[in-house]
Amino acid sequence: MQFFSTFQHTHFVELAISKLKENEIDDIYAVPLDNRQVDTKLFDTTHGMDGTSLIDIGLILAMMCGTIGVARGFVLDWGPVVWGLIGSVVGFIIGFVFDVIKTHHRRKKIRTAKGSEVIIIVQCTNEQSQFVEMTLWNNMALGVAKTRMQSQKWTQEGY
Template identity: 55%
Template sequence: MQIFAAFDHNIFLELAISKLKENDIRDIYAVPLDKRKKDMKMFDNIHQSDGISLIDIGMIFAFLGGTIGAARGFAMDWGPINWGLIGAGSGFLVGFAIDLIINLVKRKKLRVSKNRGPEVILIVTCTKDQAKQVERIMWDHLARGLAATQTSVGTVQEGT
């Protein structure tokens, strides 16, 4: 069997590897993952989106500004239509600026929180009898995730 586990690069990974070696498991392979080198893009394009919209608050403020501008425009020189459009435009810009500032702060916090060391994938090949023990050791040493596959010697299995 092969057991895959994701660990943070810290002392618990080293303790898990040493515990596996104590239990006479020798086929251990650790692969560190690289960090993201480029920052995430602020604006989405047609092919890729991160699910964060920058116009939500802008649209709400545009509605409020347009309504207030049109209501006040009856008593002003340019009339309700012009003041409604001015209110909608300025409300949208204010809301867009608020949304942009909020998302920039969130992305900065996300960047700071991702500065910890990269994750490490630990691959352990063991017998079926040792699999439960290996899984327990990995969970006890704070594995972030775990997967097990059953392999047979000499044959290649295709994923379904």
């Protein structure tokens, strides 16, 4: 049997490996995954969108500042229409700049986040498979997959 499991890069990886080695399971292979090095784009394209919007707060502030501009425009020289448009434009710009700064800061934090994942591959006998699976799950594995070899052909368990 072969087990594939993923872990966060924490002390649980070492605990799982040492527990498996204590029970005479020596065919263990651990591979750390690299973090993303490519910067994500701030503005979405047609082919790649991340679900964040940069105009939500801008539109809300445009409506609020436009309303205030219209109300104040009745007593100012240029009238309510011009001051409503000026208020809308100023509100939209303030909200858009706020969203750009907030999104840039959030993506910078994600880019510099430490702690990648580790893949552990364990090969064992059928008798040891239950122990290996429980050991991996008990040590906070993110996911576990098991395969077995039947007549020189690998099949995934459960499919």
